[in-house]
Each structure stands twice: as C-alpha cells, then as structure tokens.
Amino acid sequence: MTVQDILDRHRGIEGALLPILHDVQAAFGHVSEEAIKTIASSLNLTRAEVHGVVSFYHDFKSAPEGRPVLKICRAEACQARGVDALVSELADNGRVKLETVYCLGLCSVGPAAMTGDKVHARLDTAKLQALVDSL
C-alpha cells in the first residue's frame, strides 16, 4: 500500500481529502510531509492547504505513535461518574499512550474508553488498570 494506491482508490470522488487522509493515517500511522506533497499534487491543491487540513483534525498525526494508545473519555458524563479520579489513580509508566477523547456516546455507562475500534464501559480502577496492562 502506497499513498498513490490510496489516491487511486479515491479518484474522482468529491471532497476526497478527508477520506484519503484517514486511509493514509490508517496505513502509515501518520501523515508525513512527503504524503502531504503527494496528496496535494494529486488533488491539485497546495501543500499549504493540505497541511492546514491535516493539522486541524486531531485524528491525523504528523509523526507515528510507537506506543499502544488508550483513548479515555474525559467529558462531563464520564466526569460525573468519576473518570478523573480513575485516571489519577492509574499506575502509568508511559508504556501506553493515554489520549483524551470527548465522548464515546457511552454516557450512561461511563467511565468509558476505546482501544482501536473496541469500546469499554463501566471502568473502575481495577478494570482500567487491567485494560492498560493488556495493551
């Protein structure tokens, strides 16, 4: 899979930039400057434009993240269910990248978290620690 393959897959669709960037992010774990240049030239955009878009959205990373990622919801509903205390109690040695997300739509069963496409609810200290350790 190359950036060019991804571009070919989306050729001709309108407003193709986000779908392309999602695929590039998924394939390479980040959107490199080289990829930005290739995409810009293919879509007949400037590299400034593509850079502006890439840097706007939190899903697109400029460098690959080597560690496993755990996304923890820190929004109000999970706050109401004690997520802040949970996170502060977490024994975190930096092996796992903890990312904040605002809302996973699991607001009645928080605290909630996501690993990849897998969702986790009703976390307590032990469950969260177990989840971190499993990554």
Place this chain on the structure above:
Amino acid sequence: MTSTTDNLVRMANQIAANLQHEPDVPKAVAEHIRLFWDPRMRQLILAPDVSGVSPDVASALDQLRDAS
C-alpha cells in the same frame, strides 16, 4: 551578391509564400515590399545579379522596377 542580399531574397520568398492566397500574389508582394522595406533594401534586391527568387517574387520585383 552580399549576405545581406541573400537575406533579402529569403525574406521576399517568405513573403510570397505567405501571400499565396492573395488574388494577385506578385502585386501583393510588391505592395508589401513597398510599404515595409527601406529604399536601400529595395535597391539591393532589385539589383540585376540577384538570384534565387521565386517566380512570384520575380514578377513582384518587375512591378517594383516599373513603378520606380
């Protein structure tokens, strides 16, 4: 014939080639030369020893000679 004259012959032939669709090509060539060439250039190309002109140019030059 000098290199200048060679050049003028080439120019005149080129003019004729580009005026092929005029109803009277020699007349059109003569007119063009009259309007755009300075007297010395005309004089050089009208010299008797000039060779290499196309038939249209030759008759255009005749017309110019007659007029002067």
Place this chain on the structure above:
Amino acid sequence: MKVRISDDALALACGADDVAAAFEAAGADVERTSSWGMHWLEPLVEIDGIGYGPVAVEDVASLVSGQGASVSIGVIADHPFIARQQRLTFARAGKTRPLNLADYEATGGWAGLRQARQLGAEAVIEALIDSGLRGRGGAGFPAGIKWRTVAHAQADQKYIVCNADEGDSGTFADRMVMEGDPFQLIEGMAIAGFAVGATKGYVYIRSEYPHAIQKMQAAVRACAHIVAPFDVEIRVGAGAYVCGEETSLLNSLEGKRGEVRAKPPLPALEGLFGKPTVVNNVLTLATVPWIMAHGAQAYADYGMGRSRGTMPIQIAGNVRFGGLFETAFGITLGELVTDIGGGAASGRPVRAVQVGGPLGAYHPPSQFDTPFDYESFAEIDGLIGHGGLVVFDDSVDMAKQARFAMEFCAAESCGKCTPCRLGSTRGLETLDHIVAGDNVAQNLALVEDLCDTMKFGSLCALGGFTPYPVLSAIKHFSEDFGER
C-alpha cells in the same frame, strides 16, 4: 432457544459479544438486535419476550438451563422505563435486527418513502411544516421551512447532509439510530432528497463511532436499490467537535479545515460545494419516515407549545437508570432525573444536571420543575440542545465544571473567531485565578464580561454557548467559587 442480544456499541462495551458467544457455545440461537435503551441493564438478553440484565458470561449457563430469575426484569415492553415512553423515532428499538431489510419492512419500513413519493415534493414539505418538527440537533429550527428554502433554490445539484457528528457529552441517540435502525435514517434522507430535488446525500459520522460507521456503510449498500436514484455516502469526521456545527461540517465534507462559515449565505442556499443543501441532524431525518407514514397531525398531537412531537431524551452521567427515553415535550426535568432516572447512581443527592451537552447550563434541583421544551429552557438561561442530561451528585466541584467548559471550548474551538479562540483560554486561566483565590471578585466580574463577549461576539454556538455552563455554575453554585 432463541436469544436476542443487542449489538450496539454500548452493549458491546458492556460485554454483549462475550455473552452472545457464551450463548452460542451453549447451543442457543442468538439474534443480534438493536438496543432497548435501558443501559443500566446492558447486556440485556431477551429470551422469549422476557428480559434479563445485566447478564454476565457467568450467568449464561443458568439462563440456558432456565434458572436466570435473579436477573429477570420480566416482559421488556412492560418495563416501566419502556412503558412510560412515547416511542416514535425509537419505535423499533430493541425489536429488530439493524441490518435486516425484512425486519425493517415488517415494522413499517419504507412506508414513509412510499407515501412521500405518492404525495409529491410540495406536499411532503407542507406535511413536514405542519408536523412542527424542529431540528433535533440543538438549534430547533423548523425542518420544513429549511426544506422549502432548498426546494425553491435553483441549482443543477443539491445535497442532503445528515449531521451525525454527535459530540455532546451525555448524548447517544444518534448513535443508537445509526447502529440500531439505520434504514430509518436513510429513508428519512431519501424523503428529504425527493422533497427538495437532491439526488445525493452524505452522512457525516464522527470517527469516535466506528460501529455506527460500519452499520451505516452496510445499510447504505443494502438499501441502495430501494432509495435509488437517491444515493447516500458515508463520510467520517476526524476528531473535531466543532464539525457538529453545520457550516464547519460542510467545510469538513468538502475536505477543508473544519472552520465555521459566517452566515449568510445560508447552507440552504449555498451549502456543500456552494450548492443548496439540507443539513439535518440524525434524529430529525430519522423522524421524517414516521411523520410521512402516520401524518403530520399525528406527530403534532404530541408535545406542548411550539415544541411539537417527541424528543428522544438521553439520561446519562451519575444516574441509576440511564438510557434513551423518548417522550413528548413537556415532561419536567425533575421527573426525568428523579422518577425515571432514579437519582444519582452513587446514591448521593443530585446536585446539578447539565442539560444540552457541554454548551448547556447546569441546573440545580430548584429548577427541576422546568418542563422539557425549547422555550421553557430558554427562559431559565438554558437549552435542551440535543436532549442530553448529565446528572452529577453532590460531590461535584462546580468551579471545576465551569473551568472544564472553558477548557473544552479551548480544545475544540476552530480558532476562526476571536472570542472563542482567545476567550476560552483566557476564561480557563481566569477561573484558575479564581480558584486560587486571586482577586476573586474582580476576576469573577472579568469572567462575566468575557462570557458576555463570547455569547454575543462568537461566530457560532461553540463560543456563543460556552457561557451557559460557566455562568449557570457561577449563578447557582456560587459557593464553589471562593470568596467574592
């Protein structure tokens, strides 16, 4: 033995897949359905009409052997949480397999689209106006009027855009529609396309909803032949709350930075790619088939005042009985929190309820008599937004919540307008000064001035509504903000 277990994301997060696998391993015939919306019971297992929940893998053996009475809730449909509701948009919740076209047909699916095609475009729009349906995304603009504007616009191309960027904390109704009843949403979009003359629709789903994305993609493929010539495409957001704002959503769909656009021009006239565009929330579009199938009046008969029909209310946060509760407008906040929600899950007293997401106000129990409708909440400096309630018990620190409102705004601001771009950061800094006891009175006055600037100066609701949670926290819970 036929066993029905939800496969919506919340059920999965609560372990539904493991439970389903255990049933299958035990030889049961497992059917994956949508969720009933009683989230404290998930994974909720239905065996011959009787519900059991929450079910753990350890419970499966006893349930298979017919001894699961300890987790039985009786007949699900008769459960008070369900029985008290007026489910129109969520009529199928818990009852059908989300991607099964036969189930959809059998439960009245496509009747609205057929009816619309029979009525003709003009009549569809009239019916929608008569139904009184207002945009369920938060703004509450009459949907039929928006459709009429798009229908009357002249253009070679028009679009239907479904806003499925449900980012408000405490809301999940859109997710439940997409994961539980996706054809209904597509049917609503097809009706919209028919009414306004658009042949192309986009559903913009936030990337935090991978299950909704998968379901919708599958559903679009499955029913393409039914909604044709209308064509629906799924697009995925990329981690930007502000893209729930319709103009930034359009920019994002176009492949641009999700910056808010100034209005005018209205998206109805110059929307996606500059073409006339209907932008409606999932709930709005998902409600349209019911209105078409049952008539505008039947829908308008529900509700109160200018808030007609039903609202799928989402009860969340620190609450015993959290879930999806669809009911006619007019029920009071107190009923929702106390009677239906059962108070705080922690068992402690409820101290505050945030209504309408991160941009909604915090309400103290003294406001629990407020009827749930657009106008009543506006009167108490609140908003119902997308219908989400987040309940907090008395351990909440409201200064921290006010600060979080600013922090959230700072994290999610698109950065275009000054009040939001700079104000949110200055706001959280100033609240920090207040909490630290630094010039409390002056800084509180400064926060109030800042909120005024943000409320009236911001380009969109993100900056404009952030003052609601901040000011309501200061107003109703001033004791948390130190010495004045």
Place this chain on the structure above:
Amino acid sequence: MTYQPQSDFGTPAATSDAQITLTIDGRTVTVPAGTSVMRAAAEQGTSIPKLCATDSLSAFGSCRLCLVEIDGRRGTPASCTTPVEPGMVVHTQTPRLQKLRKGVMELYISDHPLDCLTCGANGDCELQDQAGAVGLRDVRYQPVETHLGQAKDQSNPYFDFDPSKCIVCSRCVRACDEVQGTLALTVQGRGFGSKISAGIASDNFLGSECVSCGACVQACPTATLIEKKVVEIGTPERAVVTTCAYCGVGCTFRAEMRGEQLVRMVPWKEGKANRGHSCVKGRFAWGYAQHQERILKPMIRRSIQDPWQEVSWDDALAYAASELKRISATYGKQALGGITSSRCTNEETFLVQKLVRAGFGNNNVDTCARVCHSPTGYGLKTTFGTSAGTQDFDSVEDSDVILVIGANPTDGHPVFASRMKRRLRKGAKLIVIDPRRTDLVRSPHIEAQHHLALQPGTNVAVLTAMAHTIVTEGLVNEAFVKERCDWDEYQDWASFVSEDRNSPEALEPVTKVPAADLRAAARLYATGGNGAIYYGLGVTEHSQGSSTVMAIANLAMATGNIGRRGVGVNPLRGQNNVQGACDMGSFPHELAGYRHISDAATRALFEREWGVQLESEPGLRIPNMLDAATDGVFKAIYIQGEDILQSDPNTHHVAAGLEAMECVIVHDLFLNETANYAHIFLPGSTFLEKNGTFTNAERRIQPVRKVMTPLNGYEDWEVTQKLAQALGLDWNYAHPSEIMDEIARLTPSFAGVSFDRLDQEGSLQWPVNESAPDGSPIMHVDGFVRGKGKFVVTDYVPTDERTGPRYPLLLTTGRILSQYNVGAQTRRTDNVVWHEEDLLEIHPVDAENRGIKSGDWVRLASRAGETTLRATVTERVAPGVVYTTFHHPLTQANVVTTDYSDWATNCPEYKVTAVQISPSNGPTEWQESYAKLQNNARRIAKAEAAE
C-alpha cells in the same frame, strides 16, 4: 504631510443595479444590493471598527469587532457579513456594542506584545488604530498562555514574518487565496493554537509555494508581515501614485516615501489594471534604482578598446552631436538611426523618433517591439483595423472560455494572471495552446480543459485546424459574420479552412496535437459562451507570427467573439510601454497613430508642426540596420533603453553590426551588453525619477510621476532634448505634458489625452477623441475600426528552421516570474534568490539519451552558435523540445537563436531553434572571450575633480 493609508471600505463593492436604502445611525444611505452593512456605513462616512475585513477580500466575519445592532433582529450580527436590506435600521454605536468591542479588543491585546513604540508598524497599524477606536484602556487578564516570543521568519528577502504579532485574522491567507491565487499560506492547527503557516511545517516563506507577490504583506493589519525596508527606514511620510515600469500589465502603485528615500511600493487600489494587486517585481524589485552599478555620469571613449572617460553632460552631448554630424556629412544622412525604448515613457519615445525623423532626417527608427509584438501590430491592423488588443483587463471577469496561446501569464503577466485565475476558479473553462506544460495548464484549483501541446512553430496549423472544425461542424456565428465582416472574404477563408488538408486529422502529423483534442477545444471555444483569446510572444516570435495573429482574429470573428465584455483578442504585451512605443510612431514605416509614412496628408501634419520636410519612404528595421552596418553603410545609432546585444537574436550578428559602427550612443541606466560596443554613454533615469505616461496592454494611458530627483541629473526626455539642441534643433519642451499635448494634436486616437485629464481620471484607454470622449475600454463594439472585419487566409508555411541529425531538438525560450527580460533590473535586486541562472529544461527521455541529469552543465548548440548552462530535467517540456530563459548575459541564450523571422515584420523567430544538447564541462570559448570583453568594456576612468 502625514502618512495616510489607502481608504478601506471593509468589503468589496457590490455590482448589482438594484439600489437599497437603509438607515445607519439615523442617517439614510442608498447602496447597491449585496453591499454589506459595513461598506454601506463606510460609504456614508461611518467607520465601524474592524480587523479581519478589508475591501480587497470577501467578508470573513472572524474578528468580531464590527458587530452592530439591527432593529428587529436578535443578537449582534457582524456588519461585514450582513448584507443590507431595504428599510433596515442599523445602530453602529451603542453602549452594548462599545462594551462588546472593548471585550474583543481586550482579548487581542492580552496576546500581543506591547512594543508599539519600537514596532515597525507603529503609526501604520490597524490593531493600534482599532484599539484606540474602541477605547481600550486596560487589559485585565493575567495571561498564562500567549503567542509571544516566537522566532521570526526572515527568509524572504523583502519581508519578515513575526508570528508573535499575529492576530490570526487570516487576511494574509485569504489574500494569497483570493487575490493572488497561489494558496501558499494556511492556518495551521486550530483554536488557540492556530497560527499562520507558509506551506508545510518544515517550510519557511522562501521555501514555500509563496511567489512573493506581496498580497499578504499588503493585507496584514499588524506588523506580522512587514517590508524589511519599513523596518529599516521607518514608516513612510508621503506617497505618490505612479505606474510600474516592469511588464505590460501596467500596475498602479503608491510610491511611499520618506524624504527622498523610497520606503515601499504599494499597489494602488484604484489602479484599473491591477485593482490593488502586485507581483514580486513591481512590489519589491526596485532596488536597482539605487544600485551601485548605475551609471550617473556621461562617458565617452574614442574606440571600444579604450576605457570609458567620465565627462560633463555638455561635453558628452557636444561630442555626440559632432559625431552624428560628421557621420551624416561623410556617409549621408541614411547612415544614422535610432531605437526607441518600450521601457521609456510615451513622451520620451515620441521624442526619440522625432529626433530621428526631424533631426537625423530619415525614418531609420525602430523599437524593441520589433522583436516582440510587431506581428500584433500588423495582424490586428490588417484584420480589425487597429494595432492593439480589443479588451480591458476587467473583461476577463465575464469570460466563459479562455484560450491562452503562446503565453505564460503566471510568469510573464502575473497580476493579470491572478485575475484570470480568479475567473477560472469561479468556473470559466480554459484551453492552453503551448508546447510547454505551463503553470496555467495545471496549478492548484485550476486545470485546463484542453492543453494542446503543439510542436513549436505550428501555431498556424493548429489554429487553421480549429477553424476547420468550427466551419465544417457548423459552429460559425454567421449572423455576426454577415453583419460585421466582409462576407466574400469570409467565404474564401471558410472554403480554405474547410479543405481536407486543413483538418485536425490531416495536420496531426505536423502539429503533434491529437485531432480529437483539437476538435474538442475548438468546439468549446465556439460554443462555450463568451470566448476570450489571450496570447503572447509564443504567437508573435515565429516566422509566421503575423499569420498567427491573423488566424486568431479569424477565429474570434467567425465565432462572434469580438466587441463586448468577456470576449476579444488580447495580446499580453511584454514590456511596460510596448503598446505606447508602437503608438508613438516608433516603427520605420509609420508615424504616431499607425499612419503610414507614405501618406502625404499625415506627413504634412507633422511637417507643419515640426517645421521640417519628412522622408516619405520607410526606414530601416533593427535587423536591417545591423545588416546595413555590416555592409558599411550604416554608421551611427542612438539607442535609448534597449540592450539589443542581449535581447536580439543571433548575438554574433548583432555584435558584428555594432562593431562596424563609428558612433554608438547608449542611453541607459547601466553599462549594458550593447554598451560594450558603445562610444558614448548617456546615463538614464528610472521611472521613479521622471514624469510621463506609459500605455499598457489594454491601451490604458497611465501617468508616471516623479517621486525623486534623477540621480543622473536629467529625465530621459531632457537628455534627448539636449541632444537635439546640440544638433541644432529648436526644441523647448518645459515639461512632458507639453510633449503629450503635441502628441494629442498630431494623433487622432490621442486627441482627448492630456496630463490634466489623466490627473483627474487616473487613466484613459485610447482612442480618446470626439467619437469616444471617455476612452475605449472595449474596441470594435458596433463595427470594426477598419469598417468590415477582414478574414485573411493563413496558409501554414513551415519555418525554414528544421531539426535534423545534427540539431535534433527544438529550443523555445521564455521568461520566469522573478526575472524580467534581459534582467538588467531584476538581476540587480534580491530577486536573484529565486532565479540566479538560466536553466535548460529538458524532457527525461531526451536527458536520459544524452546522459544528462538535473544540475549538470550542458552545451546548447545551434547553427548560429553555442553556449553552456545547467540542465533541469522536467516533464514540463515534451520530448524533442527544450526550453530556457534569457535573463542572464553570461548564458546569452540568443547566441543560439537564429536570424529567421516573421515574414511580415521581421520579428525574430525566438521560439523555434533547432539545437543539440550534450554534456559539457564549462563555458564555451565564446562565453570566455565574451567575459573578457565585458570586463574590458567596463573600465571607467573617473572625471577630473574640477568637473
């Protein structure tokens, strides 16, 4: 006088005919529908505070300073994004608004350095002004996070970017997008972290896609983007509006001065050619005017082997006059001639041709248009009756199909290119006919529907094949042709183009353009709505340049694309005053206003005014002057502002001609290449140092105003006058306006032109006379100037220049954005950072065959000569075609060009030279000996102290 910035109405003017009346702060105002409340207020005299709004950009609505209250509406809408409505009642100053604006400003200032006194923009800063306007007196925030203290980006040679001062209003980004169309800037990140970024994260301004047009600097309301000169010198204190002296677009600038020092050139919003926009040359590349290599004292030398000797003006002019008189007496008056400059003003040009005709007593005057747009004059005069383009630049806004042939506006005419691109981004269709894949073919947000990458030299064949398609497919606008053109001539032409041999299919082997593409392009032009043709030197500089111009005119007439906005035939003129130089009678066969010298009545008019007898026969053209010189009969020449050695074809031939002369007088800013062969050097003045007028590509006569005293002592017209006086002519012009008055008396198309009118109206498009008192933005509206439009049969005649085994490739030449023509000016500015040498573009296949890689030295050889330069391997050129620019004298691309030329005008065939490319180690022998000659010719002996 204190510095006044240009007025700013906040949002662009609306163009609607419908008028709307509303009330603002109790006063009624009537404006066109679509006007913003902000602009309506400004037009009524109320300035609503604003920062993100400026009238060159569409409303954005981000700063939130311009909030207003409107009766009957909720909230406080932004006045920039709110259009007026009938009966609207607007309040712009209420206590509530004042508080909100102060609140917004307090946020801004909480994130801005408080260094106004030492800031480069102090006194010229919108943020500073607006903070005052909203009455902000103190900032109550105790900020923790700020954007202060970030590193500056000083990579661009002309301006700095200081992110610490940025208020993220996006005006720079939007200016780059909307005005310039380069889209090199973006906002990076979001929310509080938003910052302006040129290109990607690792780029700086210089390394980004930025072309340094200055639009961002112009748009910036703070000191974030600021000219280095302003930082160095300080803010300007006065301003003079004048016209740019670079290309034929003719941008109007405000020369902003501090004392006698030019601080900056700022595009003037009222300028009708540029509408407030600029390019890197006009905006920034004026440093040559003060360059140390400028020659400020007259110099003479007996022989070109001698070093130069500085002398007084009187001595220089007396020597020149005596030489001219001696040569005239010895060899006859036909031995003298002169060359006028397209760089100089109309008035100066007029004087030089007058000097030749009235002083030298012959018609041996020519101009540099000879080597660029002389075929335009011939072709358009023949077909339409006027030797000029038909449209104003505004016209492009109404075009539906734009056909660009042999022009590269992005590089050659950047400001017009931006306007064209803006129209293309809004949906106009584009056809590009060019051997090279120019930027216009595909650049961000622009993609040509058709790029006909023809074989160099086959323009006429391509256009005839297009005509074939239009005629045989029934796409001719017969109603137009019948009414406006000679029907018999049309029919002759139609039957000619319909011949099978002229079909796209039949010509494909010659043109190398796929027939289907060509047909599709022809259909699009004929049926796509308003079709406009823009062309450049890729049309004229061919052996069939004049035929190509006429073929273009034929197409326009056949499709009815003449005589209204959005259509037309538009030559993109190379130099600032090519149009004017031609208008002023610089050609040897015609007097001002394109009247043939043989016309006795016209001659009589001039003879009466000038009090002399005029020759009735045409004089010599530049190449013929050089021929005559080599033949020993042409001995003296006065060359004002042209460097024929570098710019004219076949350098060896030019050098031989010049060397054969006894008196070469060069009147220029610098010791140019031609001056290597000169005997007398008269220092010239820059456009900043003189009064006069330039006429741009749209026939727009615009004032050039003196903003500083000439460093050399005299404006160029004064020098010509002094030379005339030294020759005994009784000339006594006190001011260029008197020269223009004489031009107006003698030239019908200029009858209504005067300096007074130009001062009042800014500019005038000729003809300006009784039948067109206000000038003529569009020509041939009701009928052609010549009466009936003339269809001319244009048979394709291949050039004599052919490829063969020895010279298998075709060379075509052109220019680049940052450099200008022979580079005399731009090479003496920081523009060299973008283009420090001429490069040879070669296709990968051709490069591979020769073992050439990008960056390698190569030898470029033709039948005429050879030179060396570095190669760049690119698919911009087709296989078999190579390309280079001609900006650098040590490359001397014209060493290889031939003396083949246009059949009708002798315009050189620069665009087609058969060449061979081979790897090389270094300069050719010729380059080495030339470098020596150049060194020798630049030795100057200083004048005596007494002088």
